[in-house]
Amino acid sequence: MNWNAWMPPLMIASSLLPGLIIFGLTEERVRLRTVLNLSGALVKLVLVGFVLWGVSQGQQYETRLALLPGLELVLRAGPLSLLFVSLSAVLWLVTTVYAIGYLEHSPHRSRFFGFFSLCVTATVGVALSGNLITFLLFYELLTLATYPLVVHRGTEAARHAGLIYLRYTITGGALLLVATVWLYTLTGTLEFTPQGFLDSLGAEHHTALIIIFTLLIAGFGVKAALVPLHGWLPQAMVAPAPVSALLHAVAVVKAGAFGIVRVVYDVFGVEFAANLGVLAPLAWLAAITIIYGSLRALFQDDLKRRLAFSTISQVSYIVLGTAIAGPVAAIGGVVHLVHQGLMKITLFFCAGNLAETLGIHKISEMNGVGRRMPWTMAAFTIGAFGMIGAPPVAGFVTKWYLGLGALQAGQEWVIIVLAGSSLLNAAYFLPILHRAWFQEPPSTWPKEFDFGRKETAWMLLLPPVITALMALAAGLLATSTFSPLEWAQFIAEHEFSRP
Amino acid sequence: MSAEIYAILLSIVMVIAVAWPLLLAIPALHSRLYWPRHLAIVPVALLAVLPGNVSLQLPWLLFGTGFTIDDATRWVLAMSVVIWFTAATMITSSKQGFANGRSTTFFLLTLAGNLGAVLANDLVGFFCFTTIMSYGFYALFVQNGNAETQRAGRLYLIFLIIADLLLFEALLLAAFTTDNLRFEGVREAMAKASSSQFYLWVTFIGFALKTGIWPAHLWLSSAFKSTNQATALLIIGVPVVMGWLGAVRWLPLGEHAFGISAMIIQMIGVIGVLYATLKLCTPTSVKIVWMSSGAASLFIAALGTGLAHPTIWRQYEYLGYPFIASLGILLALLIVTIGWTQKTRHQHPAVALPRVEILNRWIGATRQWGEDTLLGLQSLWHVSWLKVVKHYQYSSHWQKLQDFVAGWNATITLFVLLGLALAWLAA
Amino acid sequence: MGAVFTEFPWGVILILLPVTGGMLCFLWPQIAKITGLFIVFAVALLVVGLAWQIFDNGVYRHAVGGWGAPLGVDLYADGLSLLMLAITALVGIGISVYSATYFKHEQAVLFWPLWLFLLAALNALFLSADIFNIYVTFELMGLAAVALVALAGSREALGAAMRYLLAALLGSLAYLLGVALLYHGFGTVDIALLAERAEPSPIIWAALGLMGAGLLLKTALFPLHFWLPPAHASAPTPVSALLSALVVKASFYILLRLWLEIFGPLVGGAGVEQLLGLLGAAAILWGSVQALRQTRLKLLIAYSTVAQVGYLFLAFPLVAATGVSAWSAVTYLVLSHALAKAAMFMAAGNLLCFGGHDRIADLDRVVQRLPLTAGAFALAGVSIMGLPPSGGFIGKWLLLEAALMQGRWDLVVVMILGGLLAAGYIFKVLGYAFTQADVSHESKAVPASMEWAALLLAVAAILLGFLAVPVLSLVSIGDPFGIGEVRP
Known part of the structure; x- marks a missing residue:
């Protein structure tokens, strides 16, 4: 059998x-x-x-x-x-x-x-x-x-x-x-x-x-x-x-x-798709999505909505990496499948924790929340930095391969899109972090639930911390065996012939 | 003890020097220790005094990075140790509230990033550790600050992000050109690459933004004005000096004569020095900002010289790191001295440097920046220095400049002269 | 033993047993339920026996009483008939189980005999080999169905039943006229013989016109669907399920047979297919839009039937050119629609029984309170929408494939639009099933057997999506579509 x-x-x-x-x-x-x-x-x-x-x-x-x-x-x-x-x-x-x-x-x-x-x-x-x-x-x-x-x-x-x-x-x-x-x-x-x-x-x-x-x-x-x-x-x-x-x-x-x-x-x-001339429009569509999603995210006060627009932007990295039509960019796109997953799930877990523990749904309510929920916000911070593409979090690896792939494919404009996206990501994530860590917390939270001495229930806290660590590890240990990056390279070798 | 075992030991110390502060940054750990900040510096201090050069590759870290300690690095490392130690002592001994647990975490994160950046032997490692360092420093900087500090922090953050983006582009360019991302490899490859001019400018602007030379000094003036002494010290030790170090490491110095680009960089440096000198003479200015900015400009002038004349750079290359280190130490000394004098003068905690003009608080950042830039542009247009001098003469600062140069701090003048000498060495 | 199985006249028993059962129920109402259930299960077993026979011997042909065509009554079963019999048995079981708890007292007394007569008529219809015999069964079926609609007893049900009766009689009459014409013209009513003898002539055209109109009326193809929504909506739930799932299919089956054997080869290419396709397309759009506009659940489902019938007719123009997978598609759509629509009506019946009304906007959290029913509705909906994995998806896939092969973009667009509209009305219902209604209402308990009957039929519609290969090979026994194999 x-x-x-x-x-x-x-x-x-x-x-x-x-x-x-x-x-x-x-x-x-x-x-x-x-x-x-x-x-x-x-x-x-x-x-x-x-x-x-x-x-x-x-x-x-x-x-x-x-x-x-x-x-x-x-x-x-x-x-x-x-x-x-x-x-x-x-x-x-x-x-x-x-x-x-x-x-x-x-x-x-x-x-x-x-x-x-x-x-x-x-x-x-x-x-x-x-x-x-x-x-x-x-x-x-x-x-x-x-x-x-x-x-x-x-x-x-x-x-x-x-x-x-x-x-x-x-x-x-x-x-x-x-x-x-x-x-x-x-x-x-x-x-x-x-x-x-x-x-x-x-x-x-x-x-x-x-x-x-x-x-x-x-x-x-x-x-x-x-x-x-x-x-x-x-x-x-x-x-x-x-x-x-x-x-x-x-x-x-x-x-x-x-x-x-x-x-x-x-x-x-x-190759066939590139000869058909369909990849360039796809790449442009992805680029537009990346920038548009980020721009819209800037203006959201609802945390989950901001994250949603951020997703719109980030998922198109995958599409972009695919549409650039080079083996290195392919690695970037494919690996972002995993990286974005790890980072975004962290961010959403954290948003959920804030809502479930303190009743916070809006960014304007997040002042000083880092003092009340340090672990949650630490995980959030790692996720956010990953989204921006700051090393050594996983997002950096993606951006690296996408950029390198774009250079190799002779599509320099992609670099500008990536830079613009990073800039916008920073513009909508860093204020959140600043608020959470460095602003004075309010005297009362919108709707606080009691979890005793802990910041929140362990079942809510553990998942974001784990995924944040995984996102960190995926970037920090990018070249080690069985890292997403190595696997993406394995894919690139197996599924697409590498020139 | 055989040389090999010693090398291994040294490598271990090197890794620990970076990893130890990172480990201590965990709140649960450092809150249970006495003097955690000083403890974190111990391994690196040990590394700085132990003799011998060693290089360690860590292929599993990032895209395969590594650490190196050699004579050149040791200068900067020693300077860092001194500055961090001083800062740690200041914070620990201060009776203010900023010695709390969170501040310790940020302090240690910044420290780890700083040490990692100094020890890293390739572009990616350097980039990664400076990122940790910069954001850690931002946190350390704004966490207990007032509105002014926050404003400065925001400005710093903007410059930082733009600089990081530019450096990332440079990094991509380098990785595209060569597989070997170690500093020597990149230096060689980028000098020959067709994109070397672009690389040069992107890298230069990136690091110039980080060091806060004119006109990116704005955050520095706000920062020095509003922050406490220990943080002021760290501003020198962390973003400013690391910017210099990065420039020296990344730029293809001593390989290729860059001609006009190098000339422009030289010019920028000289203008910066002059401008800083002039600013120092105005009583309303924050002295330390212009000292720092002047020193950075001086450094850039030297850099431009190196880019223009590879042979000269190679001749004096060995002086580069000691130069950086001594500039850093001198600036640090200045800060400590100023702080001390003010403390004795006012019997007032050294949180704020003299209450510079109230007007400054009224004009927003943009306005000030515009003003400064305009002045600078003016000086660019009117290359005749006389006019600039006249401008200041008419604005009745000339007398004060003279007073200042004569009486207040002769070292500045000396520095300016030294820088000028270095900058025009080739010409 | 094997010989017994292969020689046994399964087909005859298939017709006689329900008739006898119906009589029994009529005579002894107290045992109606037991008898009915027993007969329905027995019929299912008989279908299995017939299937065995057909697998072994090929096409089944039985001359009742030893008289053969052209004079006698022939029973004939190929793959298509077998499949129709099987689906009738399967849906019949579901409906019987459902009805066993649904109908009480007097209604039950009337329901069981009528239902068994209907079953007998359906079986006979699928087994008939001549057009007159078909007429007889057709009439019997129509009358039983009308009586069943009237069973609800309400004012609107009686009105609907009257309208239905009118339509049914009109349809049968037209059909009978057609039969008479054909008999007059070619001297036989046996389908196979007619296929041999018939030749293009005005008689054929007149017969086609009459029989076609009659059958289209009973199949409720747009614009002859006027009688269907009120009849299906106001009948008792099991009856609605029966009508939508089986009765409508029976008249379509006759049309299909006649077209395949007699008319198709003669008048093919003359635009009749195109007309049928056009009407089908119109039915899809009209029925779906109407369904979307309904506020009552059963009416919505009834209009959905109008739309789904349209899909069946889309195959005609597609077959005309090359005839590849369109008939397989039709078979599949018939099967899956029978299962899914029966399940859907039963689910609606449960909701009606539960809340005492079927206003869609006031469904009031039934997902929590009747999860099985909601699940049945959803699964049946999946098949109706043609989403994978389901029988409906397979049918739609084959139909789309045929349309695309011939470049019939108009039909592709209609099919896709129909699917989208179907999704619209299905999820309109499901959306309200999650929310709390403005007016909360008293709810009654729904018997478990009714919930399970609906759910199992819906699951069967889904599972049908994985059985395409055996089902399609089954239907090709006896080569009913005249294409040699189902697919090249």
């Missing part, structure tokens, strides 16, 4: 099954639910670790299931997939711990954790997809699984936000569907192949391919929040903090960005 074929489905099942069981649990069964959640997350982590090791040893992990005559569901654990899978697995564990702490005593937890697990399942599925239709399948599943999380609070605002979220994502999904079917009618295959599978098509199809590319990018761009398709993201902030964290760091936004990476590298192929 070939165990390797079982690994991808097992990775998916490790969150799917606990999720399905949790749906059936009553609200009171807190302990069982916690055990299920955590054991699922741990099992997934172990599986991912095992597969990571296997892939680095040259093992193949692939599962195929006939979906339609001539079309198969393919789950394959390639290097790029594993980067995303390991990110989801690690952050799922952390976020689960956080969510357990965050939602203590709040209603509907079974439903929440059920969909939460489904969401991760879909993300892992997106990551493991070996062809476009499998990708599409999990991508839509992700849309469906996140919707209940967005409207979880059940308020009118939540319903409204959910509606807007769906309007964007379902439309994006529809475009994606058309593009996928069209591609299939042209080529008869949808298998992700390094260097793409389209260069055999004749020149008469090039117009069609350009339109398909546009449709695909538009479809994925909705979730990746490319301007002007970003409108849903700030709205979706009504969701509880763990959801925002997961949405921004791992699941939805990343799935979109990951889709773009897949399309450029494994469907079209970098």
